[in-house]
Amino acid sequence: MTDLVIRPLVAGEEHVFDSMPDPLPQLRQVAYADGIAGGGYRPENTWVALRTGRVVARAAWLLPPGAVGAPWLERFDLDAEPEVGAALLRAAHEALGGPGLYLAAMPAHWRRRPEVLAVMEAPMAAARLAGLVERGERLRCSWTGTPLPATSGRYAFRPAADPTEINALVARIAEPDVLTGVEIARAVGGVDLATDPLAWLSGSISEWRIALDDGVPVGLVGPAGDACYPLIAYLGLLDEAVRSELLVEAVRVLAAGGAREVIADVDAHRVGVLAELERTGFRQLRSRVVFAPATGTPPAPAAQPGPAVAAGHLD
Incomplete structure (x- = not known):
């Protein structure tokens, strides 16, 4: 050379x-x-x-x-x-x-x-x-207006009351199904989107929806229509049976706000979640393989970014 x-x-x-x-x-x-x-x-x-x-x-x-x-x-x-x-x-x-x-x-x-x-x-x-090693693969999916599946009517959906209610449900969900921009949230701001989504998402919580089964919360979704593009930032379940209908509800919320495309990211090994996204009308756009130093994850920054960074860079 x-x-x-x-x-x-x-x-x-x-x-x-x-x-x-x-x-x-x-x-x-x-x-x-x-x-x-x-x-x-x-x-x-x-x-x-x-x-x-x-x-x-x-x-x-x-x-x-x-x-x-x-x-x-x-x-x-x-x-x-x-x-x-x-x-x-x-x-x-x-x-x-x-x-x-x-x-x-x-x-x-x-x-x-x-x-x-x-x-x-x-x-x-x-x-x-x-000296870099693979640490996982993330798939980006896109809904672009495909008719949404019919729902059973079993579940009710309502807006989240306040950040305290969102944080309390997040604390009960061990592994969210959908986390869009999780690697960027971690790299830019040291924020774990899975455990503290509101520290990264700067928009209004009015779009967040809670799924209820006979009045009992069974799932939570955070659509974000005011990010750099409409997306499902967070989707977590307490009952896997609600996954398909909660996805439909999230897309409906964003489409009602004018979205013509909705983005969602999922870990490649979550084949059940990916299958449900595809049944909802999402199609894969890209894959992102994450490489990190073999000696460990790079140190997280000491502080978090301001709202302008969080709102504009969820890619």
Whole structure:
């Protein structure tokens, strides 16, 4: 690799990053130039590897304005052997104070798509060579107006009374079904969306719904129509039988507020939850494999972000 140049960008070099063709143009993501303009991407947090003047690897770490955590690797493309990508990551890690999270995004059903595997095998291998290990996979799903299934009428739904009621129910739910943006909440603000969703979500609680079976709470859902896009931020159950109808209720709340698309994230191993989302009309948009340092999870920041960060960056 003697002919290889690895370096960060400097201001005004957005064209260098963009000179490498996008290997997955079908993947919905923020353009690099837009990220620079918005302040989430920064030249000093963007690294490239050049071979005879051509960009063969690029990596961009992201940190939204106002966030207090460490940047995470959001874009990592490699048109060379994995060792080149690993060398780039090691150099950047040294400059950035150590390895952190890598959120490897790819189109849905990537394992069954040879053309996607051909793109992603090298950067994922490079991440492993650089000391990162897989910590799980998250699936993003989207509802775009499909007619909702009929409900049984067994359950009643009402708005949450106040934050105290929401927090009390959250404390009783060991593993929520849907947590949209959980990895970003943790990386940006050190917030665990599963146990303290209101610390991250800055909007009104008027959209939150409680499911009741004969007057007894059996589930809780937090639709968020005023986030960066309409989404189901939190869905947790005390009775799994209510899952399908609580999903329908959440979509109805958001659609009534004008949403034409609703986003929901689920852990890939939660096959029952994924199946219920699909029955409700959701379709997979993307997968995100989470890589973290082999020595442990990066330290959480000491403080939480303000509402502007929480409301605008749930991706």
